[in-house]
Amino acid sequence: MRIKKILNNNVVLVSVDNFKKEQIVMQNGLGFNKKVGDEIPEDTNQQVFVLSDSLYKKYEHLTNNTDPIAAQIAEKIISYAEEKYQLQLNEMIHLTLTDHIDGVISRFSKGIVLRNELNLEISRIYTQEYKVGLYAIDQLREVIKSSDLGDEAAFIAMHILNNRLDLDTSEEQIRTTLGFISDIIKVVETYFNKKYDETLFSYYRFVMHLKGLAKRMYAKNLFEEDEILYKALVAAYPEPARCAEKVAKMIFLKYSLNISSEEKAFLTLYIEKLNREYE
Incomplete structure (x- = not known):
């Protein structure tokens, strides 16, 4: 590597054979007592980017x-x-x-x-x-x-x-997503009177689903109606389904968004899995 420019004692711009663009190389004291044109050896402690x-x-x-x-x-x-x-x-x-x-x-x-x-x-x-x-x-x-x-x-x-x-998110979207997911988790924890272990895989899986729900909400691309699926899950998991209805009501009241029966069905399923692993 040959020095093209010294930005400061720790950061230099270098040219590398067979590499079209110059690279920025960073290491303690790398540019100290060096001048443009000097060769510097590669080192595993160096941080390199373009x-x-x-x-x-x-x-x-x-x-x-x-x-x-x-x-x-x-x-x-x-x-x-x-x-x-x-x-x-x-x-x-x-x-x-x-x-x-x-x-x-x-x-x-x-x-x-x-x-x-x-x-x-x-x-x-x-x-x-x-x-x-x-x-x-x-x-x-x-x-x-x-x-x-x-x-x-x-x-x-x-x-x-x-x-x-x-x-592809702005800081405003991230903040809204954080609030959205946090609001849902609070509803679920309040409903079941539990504080969930954030290290559990079911918790991670639930949060990932909520991130997807938030993304679909932004894109206005929510799941369609599927009453058959929803009724089947209500029958199988009545308490998680009632909790999902509470979540849907909160989303409507706070975010002015009606979620479909299919969205509620998936919420029911993930809430059930969350509680199953917690027990």
């Missing part, structure tokens, strides 16, 4: 005006999300997360701790993204010597969610 021309200029400006450690922490978090959970993230995450981490470091130096009102919902509904946030907390603690990092895990999770390639 940005489009339009974003590279923005990234260059950002790294020249932020704490150098912010970009390093951001890249560790991005790599963790992609490698541990195979999350596909767009290139904008390199900018937005670096900027956010720099803001965290700056705020904590002034004793400012932020709280996220959706922390609980995010931890229960977007578990993988929240675990990435917890990993980020560990990385930040090495720089910020504080036991209280507020709800940063939730803030990081939101950044991951907003930049996933496989999710």
Whole structure:
């Protein structure tokens, strides 16, 4: 790899033989005492990524005006999300997360701790993204010597969610989806007077179904009527069916949406499975 430009002591732009675009390489002290044209060896500790021309200029400006450690922490978090959970993230995450981490470091130096009102919902509904946030907390603690990092895990999770390639959602949609799913879970837990174990597969499966319901709600592509299926499940699982009716009523009153008998049938089925594994 040959240095094309030094962004700071830790970040350099390099050209690589047989590779059309330049790469951004990050490592502690990588650019220290180096100059353009120098060769640098590849190292497993290096973090490497590529940005489009339009974003590279923005990234260059950002790294020249932020704490150098912010970009390093951001890249560790991005790599963790992609490698541990195979999350596909767009290139904008390199900018937005670096900027956010720099803001965290700056705020904590002034004793400012932020709280996220959706922390609980995010931890229960977007578990993988929240675990990435917890990993980020560990990385930040090495720089910020504080036991209280507020709800940063939730803030990081939101950044991951907003930049996933496989999710075509805005922050407003994510917030509405979180509220929607949380409202349904509250109805079910209240009806059965239970607090469900979020580590159970049935809980995960139920939440995934609710995410699908929320997506169909946004797309106005809800399941059709299927009275035969619904009546069969009502007969088989009367209590879960009554709970599903409570859920349907809440959705109508709060979200002005009538869900079909088929949607209620699937809700009944997933609620029954949730309670079966819980017992």
